[in-house]
Structure formats: structure tokens, C-alpha cells
Amino acid sequence: MADSEVVRAGEGEVYDVELDENILKANRELAEENQNLLKKNNVVAVDVMGSIGAGKTSLIERLADQLSKRYRIAALKGDLTTTIDAEMIRRHGVEVVPINTGKECHLDANLVRKALKRLPLNKIDLLFIENVGNLICPAEFPLGSEKRLVVISVTEGPYMVVKHPFIFLDAEVVAINKIDLASAMGVEIKNLRADVKKVNPKSEVVFTNGRTGEGVNRIAEALGL
Amino acid sequence: MEMHEVSITTQIVESVKTEATEQKARKVLEVYLQIGCLTFLNPEQVKFWYEILTKDTILEGSRLVAEEVRGSVHCSACGYSGGLGQVDSSLPHMLMPTLQCPECNGVVKVVDGRDCVVKRIKMLI
CATH class of the missing domain: 3.30.2320.50 (hypothetical protein PF0899 fold)
Known part of the structure; x- marks a missing residue:
């Protein structure tokens, strides 16, 4: 169409433009690209999300110990800053790419895409993507994983699920960690489980102790590993 | 943060x-x-x-x-389409969102x- 045929508003006129631009779509499309890349390389990817200090890293360490005979494992480790946790996971023979988000409260599909480029994907079977500790923002940004593990612990009190229900909607597996501290904290773990099951009836809820490894085999089973 | x-x-x-x-x-x-x-x-x-x-x-x-x-959500078991349901939590008078179908016992999908x-x-x- 010739430019002269287009009807334009004259100077000083108010112009209404329909834009219909979906702001969250860009991340979703990148997440799909990541998912395709992982599938092509036969890598099973698991998001590990959860509150700060709930024990996400410890559970990945225990899972790595239990699964390293059957899978070649790698991990992406998101934190605002430092590589402390990345080093912890690395000690278990896992190839780790640390991702420092600076001030961002979550990983996004673009950061994951960049990190995936650093991994020899054809030599990996299983990838853990540990998000920044946060029960809100990470749920907004799919990364391309096949499965989602959400970790909370009894030290955060009895109402973690009631207060942050939305992140549980997408979880395949929920670990309630630090169960050895439940009575000291006055927390009934069965109530936490009941809350998760009410929000998401198809999720598997597993009680764990990340220090001893108790319950970790059940996380693996629930993830189909 | x-x-x-x-x-x-x-x-x-x-x-x-x-x-x-x-x-x-x-x-x-x-x-x-x-x-x-x-x-x-x-x-x-x-x-x-x-x-x-x-x-x-x-x-x-x-x-x-x-x-x-x-x-909006959809239930493939009973065909329900509409808003996400709500359930009682372990806390009195506190509702939570749920994937449980408001019409049947099925599990809905977010659409x-x-x-x-x-x-x-x-x-x-």
C-alpha cells in the first residue's frame, strides 16, 4: 500500500492505537525454545523453586548423590550474587553454571538460554535449574523445564502455603523440608501438606530432611527419575 | 530487593x-x-x-x-469453564485458589x- 493511501491524524490530533502487545509472551517464547533445545538433547530439566533458606540447594546435593550413578547431572544455580551454593553443588560431581541476577528476584528464560550455551548438553541427562529464593516472582517466568519442584520448610512457619498459594499451582512435586525441626517450630506438617493438596490436588507432596537425605528418594520417584 | x-x-x-x-x-x-x-x-x-x-x-x-x-480455567472431566475455584485453608476464614474443579472432583487447567x-x-x- 502506498504511503499516501494511509489515513493519518493531523498535527495536534489525539490518536488511539490498538497495540495488543503481550509483555509476558517474549519470555514464554524463549522458554519454549529452551524446552525444545533440552528435548533435542534428551535432557530432563527440573525447576527448583522455593523460599529463601528452605533447603533447595541441600536437596539438589542429596538428589545428585542418589542419582549420579544413573544420570549425568548438571545444574544452573540462580542467586542475586555469590557462587557459594554453586560450589556446594559442584562438590557432588555436578557441572554447575552459576547465574547471578544482580538485583532481579527471579531467573528468566533469556538468562537460562545464555547459561545453557555453557553446558555440553549432549553429555547431560538431567538438569536442575535452581531459581532465586522467592515464592512469588519465579512463578511468573517459565524457563523451559519439564517439571517443577517447589521447596518450603517448617522453619518458615505453618502458613507458607496459605500465604503464597499461586506458586503451587504449577508444581508437580512439593517438598516440605526440615521435618526434623517441625515439633521445635510447632508446625504440623500434615496441615502444610493438606494446604498444598487443596491448592493443587495433582501435586505429590514429600516430607524431607535435606541434611540426612530422608525422603529425597521419594522426590526422585515423584519426578519420575 | x-x-x-x-x-x-x-x-x-x-x-x-x-x-x-x-x-x-x-x-x-x-x-x-x-x-x-x-x-x-x-x-x-x-x-x-x-x-x-x-x-x-x-x-x-x-x-x-x-x-x-x-x-479462566477448564475442566476436561465435566466441561466446566470459568473462574478458578477457591477452598478453605488450614487458617480459619482464609480462602486459597485451587485447581480443583468447582463443579466436580476433577482437576482444572488454567487457560x-x-x-x-x-x-x-x-x-x-
């Missing part, structure tokens, strides 16, 4: 700026935004950041209208409500 409203609002401002530049607008007057109820975006926080992020741009002083749109869309821009040419 910054919450993700900052990064999302930055993207909103950028996309409006791109469109306004393309239309050779002198000023953006109003931006109409739809925020899905199943996103984690707080409209008040988006507005707060919008005001800060639009300073010294052609968006400065423009009105951001943020409408929340209801999410809508996870978007944040810049619908319309009003600008002065």
Missing part, C-alpha cells in the same frame, strides 16, 4: 515508546493495560514504577489504566489470566 514489577514495567514503557516513536507522536496521553489475575503483578506497583520509569520520556505525565482481567497486555495507547500526534 526489587520485585519483578520493575522489569515488566520497563518492558511496558519500552513497547509504548517504540510504538509512539513509530507513529511520530509528540506525547503519550494514556496507556491501557490488561493484567491477568493469575499473573503475579500488582497493578498498584506497576503504576508506581510507571511513574518513575516514564520521567523525561514522551510518556511522562501519561495516565496508566491498569485493568485486572479475570483468569487464561496469565497475560499482561498493552491493549491501547492514546497519543497526541
